[in-house]
Amino acid sequence: MKKNIRGEQKDVYPSRQYSSPTHIHRQDPVIYSNDRKKAPLEEALLDQYEKKGFLFLDDLFDDHEVADMQRHMQRLRDSDEIKHRAESITEVSSGDVRSVFDVHKLSHFFQSIAQDPRLVRIAEYLLGDEVYLHQTRLNYKPGFRGKDFYWHSDFETWHTEDGMPRMRALSMSITLTPNDYHNGPLLLIPGSHQTFISCVGETPDNNYLSSLKKQDVGIPDDVSLQSLIEQNGIEAAVGQPGRIILFDCNLLHGSNSNITSSPRSNLFFVYNALSNRVVLPFGNTAPRPEYIAARKSIKGLKKSD
Amino acid sequence: MKKNIRGEQKDVYPSRQYSSPTHIHRQDPVIYSNDRKKAPLEEALLDQYEKKGFLFLDDLFDDHEVADMQRHMQRLRDSDEIKHRAESITEVSSGDVRSVFDVHKLSHFFQSIAQDPRLVRIAEYLLGDEVYLHQTRLNYKPGFRGKDFYWHSDFETWHTEDGMPRMRALSMSITLTPNDYHNGPLLLIPGSHQTFISCVGETPDNNYLSSLKKQDVGIPDDVSLQSLIEQNGIEAAVGQPGRIILFDCNLLHGSNSNITSSPRSNLFFVYNALSNRVVLPFGNTAPRPEYIAARKSIKGLKKSD
Numbered sequence: 001m002k003k004n005i006r007g008e009q010k011d012v013y014p015s016r017q018y019s020s021p022t023h024i025h026r027q028d029p030v031i032y033s034n035d036r037k038k039a040p041l042e043e044a045l046l047d048q049y050e051k052k053g054f055l056f057l058d059d060l061f062d063d064h065e066v067a068d069m070q071r072h073m074q075r076l077r078d079s080d081e082i083k084h085r086a087e088s089i090t091e092v093s094s095g096d097v098r099s100v101f102d103v104h105k106l107s108h109f110f111q112s113i114a115q116d117p118r119l120v121r122i123a124e125y126l127l128g129d130e131v132y133l134h135q136t137r138l139n140y141k142p143g144f145r146g147k148d149f150y151w152h153s154d155f156e157t158w159h160t161e162d163g164m165p166r167m168r169a170l171s172m173s174i175t176l177t178p179n180d181y182h183n184g185p186l187l188l189i190p191g192s193h194q195t196f197i198s199c200v201g202e203t204p205d206n207n208y209l210s211s212l213k214k215q216d217v218g219i220p221d222d223v224s225l226q227s228l229i230e231q232n233g234i235e236a237a238v239g240q241p242g243r244i245i246l247f248d249c250n251l252l253h254g255s256n257s258n259i260t261s262s263p264r265s266n267l268f269f270v271y272n273a274l275s276n277r278v279v280l281p282f283g284n285t286a287p288r289p290e291y292i293a294a295r296k297s298i299k300g301l302k303k304s305d
Numbered sequence: 306m307k308k309n310i311r312g313e314q315k316d317v318y319p320s321r322q323y324s325s326p327t328h329i330h331r332q333d334p335v336i337y338s339n340d341r342k343k344a345p346l347e348e349a350l351l352d353q354y355e356k357k358g359f360l361f362l363d364d365l366f367d368d369h370e371v372a373d374m375q376r377h378m379q380r381l382r383d384s385d386e387i388k389h390r391a392e393s394i395t396e397v398s399s400g401d402v403r404s405v406f407d408v409h410k411l412s413h414f415f416q417s418i419a420q421d422p423r424l425v426r427i428a429e430y431l432l433g434d435e436v437y438l439h440q441t442r443l444n445y446k447p448g449f450r451g452k453d454f455y456w457h458s459d460f461e462t463w464h465t466e467d468g469m470p471r472m473r474a475l476s477m478s479i480t481l482t483p484n485d486y487h488n489g490p491l492l493l494i495p496g497s498h499q500t501f502i503s504c505v506g507e508t509p510d511n512n513y514l515s516s517l518k519k520q521d522v523g524i525p526d527d528v529s530l531q532s533l534i535e536q537n538g539i540e541a542a543v544g545q546p547g548r549i550i551l552f553d554c555n556l557l558h559g560s561n562s563n564i565t566s567s568p569r570s571n572l573f574f575v576y577n578a579l580s581n582r583v584v585l586p587f588g589n590t591a592p593r594p595e596y597i598a599a600r601k602s603i604k605g606l607k608k609s610d
Contacts, residue, residue, distance in 0.1 A: 144527055148453070148562040181486035182539050184561065222449055226566040234487050234565060256489065257453040257562040260539060261531040 011282050013167075015160050015198045021221040022198040028167040030193065030248060032128025032273070040121045049126070053193030054247035056239060060118055061174070066242035070176050072109045073138055073265060076100055087291050089212045096142055099212065102291040103267070104136045114269050119172055120301050122246070123271035127168050130300030134158065134169060134272040135293060140265045146184050146258030147214075151225055153192075154270070155249040156199060156218050160283035161207065162293035167193075169249040169272040176265040179238050184258035186237040186245060186266075189228050192252035197224050208288045220252065228252065274300045316587050318472075320465050320503045326526040327503040333472040335498065335553060337433025337578070345426045354431070358498030359552035361544060365423055366479070371547035375481050377414045378443055378570060381405055392596050394517045401447055404517065407596040408572070409441045419574050424477055425606050427551070428576035432473050435605030439463065439474060439577040440598060445570045451489050451563030452519075456530055458497075459575070460554040461504060461523050465588035466512065467598035472498075474554040474577040481570040484543050489563035491542040491550060491571075494533050497557035502529045513593045525557065533557065579605045 012027050030050045033039065039046060041055075049055045061069075076082055077097055087106065089099040103110040113119075114136055123131045141147075154171065158164040179185040201217040210216070237245045247253065249270075258264060272278075277298050281287055287295060317332050335355045338344065344351060346360075354360045366374075381387055382402055392411065394404040408415040418424075419441055428436045446452075459476065463469040484490040506522040515521070542550045552558065554575075563569060577583075582603050586592055592600060 144530065148564055150564055182492060182541060182561070187487060187564070222566070225449065229566045236487065254564050256487070256564055259453055259455055259492070259559050259561055261527070261534045 013155075013159050013196050013198070014282070015156050015196075016201055016203055016217060016283055018198060019200065021200055021224055023224065024196040024198060026167060026194045026196060026250065031126050032168065033125045039125050041125070049246070049248075052190040053251040054188050054190070054245065056237065057244040057246060058239065058242070060244055061242045063242070066176070068109070069113065069174065069267065070241065072107060073176055073267070076103065076107060076138060077140060082106065086289065091142070091145070091147060093145065097140055099140065100138045102136060103138050104133055104269075105291075110136070110138075110267065113174075113267065115301050119269070120271075123170060123172070126170055127271065127273040129168070129273035129275050131271040132274055132277070132298050132300055133294060134162075134164070134270040134278070136270065137268045138265070139268055141184055141255070141258050141263060143183070143261045143263045144259060146264065148184065148257040149255050150219055151189075151252050151254040152219055153197065153250045153252055156197070157211075158249065158278075158293065160218060161203060161281050161285060161288055163278040163281040163287065164272065164276060165279060166276055167248070167250050168276040169270060171247050171249065172269045172271070173245040173247075174267040175237070175239060175243045175245065176241055176267060177263055178240055179264055180262070181236060181238055183260045183262045183264045184255045185264070186253055186255055188235050188237065188247065189232055189252040190235055191232040192228050193248040193250040195228070196250060197221070203283045203285050205285065207285070208292055212292075225252075274298070318460075318464050318501050318503070319587070320461050320501075321506055321508055321522060321588055323503060324505065326505055326529055328529065329501040329503060331472060331499045331501060331555065336431050337473065338430045344430055346430070354551070354553075357495040358556040359493050359495070359550065361542065362549040362551060363544065363547070365549055366547045368547070371481070373414070374418065374479065374572065375546065377412060378481055378572070381408065381412060381443060382445060387411065391594065396447075396450070396452060402445060404445070405443045407441060408443050409438055409574075410596075415441070415443075415572065418479075418572065420606050424574070425576075428475060428477070431475055432576065432578040434473070434578035434580050436576040437579055437582070437603050437605055438599060439467075439469070439575040439583070441575065442573045443570070444573055446489055446560070446563050446568060448488070448566045448568045449564060451569065453489065453562040454560050455524055456494075456557050456559040457524055458502065458555045458557055461502070462516075463554065463583075463598065465523060466508060466586050466590060466593055468583040468586040468592065469554075469577065469581065470584060471581055472553070472555050473581040474575060476552050476554065477574045477576070478550040478552075479572040480542070480544065480548045480550065481546050481572060482568055483545055484569055485567070486541060486543055488565045488567045488569045489560045490569065491558055491560055493540050493542065493552065494537055494557040495540055496537040497533050498553040498555045500533070501555060502526070508588045508590050510590065512590070513597055530557075579603070
């Protein structure tokens with residue numbers, strides 16, 4: 001094990017430290033607010049989020065708003081200047097843009113979407129705190145040669161490589177193309193957010209340079225996955241553009257490849273509780289760049305009510 | 306272009322010879338027999354096969370027969386002797402067995418399935434001739450790390466690399482595991498059997514050594530695929546074990562990767578009309594090995610009625 005640059009602070013979710021996989025029961029709430037009368041979501045949706053670890057919200061944006069997002073997405077993708085920035089991650093084989101990070105800083109339009117009170121209120125309620133953006137990105141899985149992305153918990157990486165202390169963050173993925181069963185939709189394992197799978201394998205230096213294309217460490221073992229899938233099954237986030245896939249930071253998710261002619265794109269915003277801001281990485285590696293994990297001058301988004 | 310070792314015989318389906326993709330309308334019937342009263346399939350199924358280029362047959366084998374096939378499949382996969390034979394094709398990354406060719410020669414059990422009169426009668430009717438086995442194999446797409454297989458027409462390869470003269474062959478894939486939307490089911494483009502896409506790129510020597518793992522030549526171009534998918538859509542062969550997926554030799558098909566815990570296996574038999582037996586490869590390369598494309602001592606399967 002590498003020397004602990006974080007001192008003696010206890011790590012409740014150790015990963016990449018043991019020689020065999022370990023399961024740790026979630027130590028944190030899924031929904032942090034208790035007063036359901038003030039909730040921006042219906043009771044049944046809150047129950048579903050707590051149980052499954054995710055929700056699909058279909059009617060939050062209207063058609064014009066979705067069309068605007070699609071237009072701005074295309075503009076970013078077509079920009080040669082953006083393509084050559086560090087924030088752009090390209091496909092291993094083709095060199096095509098796969099993700100653009102920090103879209104809320106690269107584009108005023110996407111900043112306003114990320115700060116939209118309809119989204120922020122939901123994040124604030126579920127996390128029981130003011131929130132800030134830990135990470136934002138635009139994901140683009142092209143048609144024909146879109147690659148798969150293996151099962152993972154985002155929190156496992158954010159905790160180990162970024163120093164996010166507890167499970168008090170969530171993601172909102174806004175789909176910008178139709179997602180069907182064939183074009184590599186997001187696959188989710190319901191209920192998997194209740195278990196932290198401590199993964200095997202030490203983090204290489206500058207792991208992010210390759211892990212954003214293909215993750216090699218921080219991936220759950222076959223036996224754990226088999227058991228979680230047998231218990232809970234798999235759900236696919238198929239639906240029309242504009243759907244929000246809202247999911248807990250520890251939910252296992254992944255996607256298959258895409259040989260169809262239909263690309264699959266989405267906007268991806270990560271909201272973290274202000275009280276849960278990152279410290280030094282629990283995996284004792286150097287922090288990842290600011291555009292992947294916000295660390296400096298963290299301020300809460302404008303309170304929405 | 307390489308020297309034509311086949312002499313001056315006209316090639317109605319040239320491929321890998323031009324610098325841009327060309328579409329050639331199918332020059333051959335889809336169903337060769339005309340007397341529908343003698344057909345082993347219902348009228349509606351025949352119409353569907355003619356139009357779409359494929360059929361799903363769900364009730365041909367009973368549960369015991371399917372269980373026997375599954376047991377024999379497992380026996381072949383577990384055999385160290387089989388694993389080290391040329392007939393076994395392994396995954397690029399993991400080294401796991403992906404396909405075993407010539408299963409009707411390696412196993413008396415699979416020989417009897419391939420010669421089952423219920424299958425042979427259908428093949429004979431559709432191809433209007435006695436039939437023989439051009440190729441047989443067992444395909445095994447493992448869970449977790451099952452790779453995708455890109456769109457292709459089998460006939461394009463059988464014609465170019467094996468010397469199959471005309472479109473007068475069909476495949477029967479017998480599924481041996483559940484196939485759902487998530488575990489990389491076979492995807493088919495209905496109606497694509499009516500168009501021969503002449504592919505770009507010259508065949509390397511001994512192409513089969515890599516093409517059975519990942520096909521690099523003989524794959525259709527993006528524009529052709531886009532147009533065929535926009536016209537006809539995509540159908541997935543999802544269903545229970547024992548289903549037969551019957552499809553024309555020129556139908557475009559492929560599959561996405563499989564990150565689920567459920568493997569996907571099938572038996573695959575290719576029936577070719579005796580009058581359509583292979584000649585020298587139309588791509589002017591050396592013929593592929595006998596276990597991939599039967600060439601010697603071809604005899605029709607025992608007449609079934």
